[in-house]
Amino acid sequence: MTALVGVIMGSKSDWSTLSHTADMLEQLGIPYEVKVVSAHRTPDLLFQYAEEAADRGIEVIIAGAGGAAHLPGMCAAKTHLPVLGVPVQSSMLSGVDSLLSIVQMPAGVPVATLAIGKAGAVNAALLSASILGGKHPQFGKALQDFRSQQTDNVLNNPDPRQA
Numbered sequence: 001m002t003a004l005v006g007v008i009m010g011s012k013s014d015w016s017t018l019s020h021t022a023d024m025l026e027q028l029g030i031p032y033e034v035k036v037v038s039a040h041r042t043p044d045l046l047f048q049y050a051e052e053a054a055d056r057g058i059e060v061i062i063a064g065a066g067g068a069a070h071l072p073g074m075c076a077a078k079t080h081l082p083v084l085g086v087p088v089q090s091s092m093l094s095g096v097d098s099l100l101s102i103v104q105m106p107a108g109v110p111v112a113t114l115a116i117g118k119a120g121a122v123n124a125a126l127l128s129a130s131i132l133g134g135k136h137p138q139f140g141k142a143l144q145d146f147r148s149q150q151t152d153n154v155l156n157n158p159d160p161r162q163a
């Protein structure tokens with residue numbers, strides 16, 4: 001199966017965050033691709049990527065970036081596909097800059113904004129499973145199984161003193 005989720009990030013340095021997205025997509029069995037694409041450093045490549053993604057079979061784009069994180073918003077401006085934005089935790093402002101850059105889109109061009117850092121990266125993969133689940137029931141089932149297992153793990157380990 002060709003990639004259904006496109007995971008893009010502004011820099012190679014974002015991989016330590018977006019690798020958590022890739023790990024969760026793999027756990028759910030969702031075919032994906034990863035690529036460094038920057039609105040700032042490679043704007044033409046971003047436009048090409050966003051314009052061609054749907055025709056290549058991509059159904060969801062996950063875009064992670066830090067600092068002045070324009071990548072998710074500019075990507076959303078050039079495609080009708082759902083764009084999930086992951087704010088990378090920046091060293092100077094702890095990712096609050098990334099979060100605010102991604103979340104405050106003008107009405108008409110939505111980006112679904114996740115939490116800063118690892119939690120957002122993992123949840124972007126889970127949210128993409130929710131989106132894909134309507135058309136591809138196997139990914140909805142994989143998501144339900146993950147959630148049930150997570151609940152069981154908590155219920156079966158109620159003592160916080162035990163590892």
Ligand SMILES: Nc1c(C(=O)O)ncn1[C@@H]1O[C@H](COP(=O)(O)O)[C@@H](O)[C@H]1O
Nearest residue numbers: 010011013038039040065066069070071
């Ligand atoms: N926010 C963006 C964009 C963009 O939004 O297009 N391109 C790169 N960057 C961010 O710059 C940070 C530092 O990048 P470097 O580590 O390469 O200097 C990264 O977190 C990246 O996402």
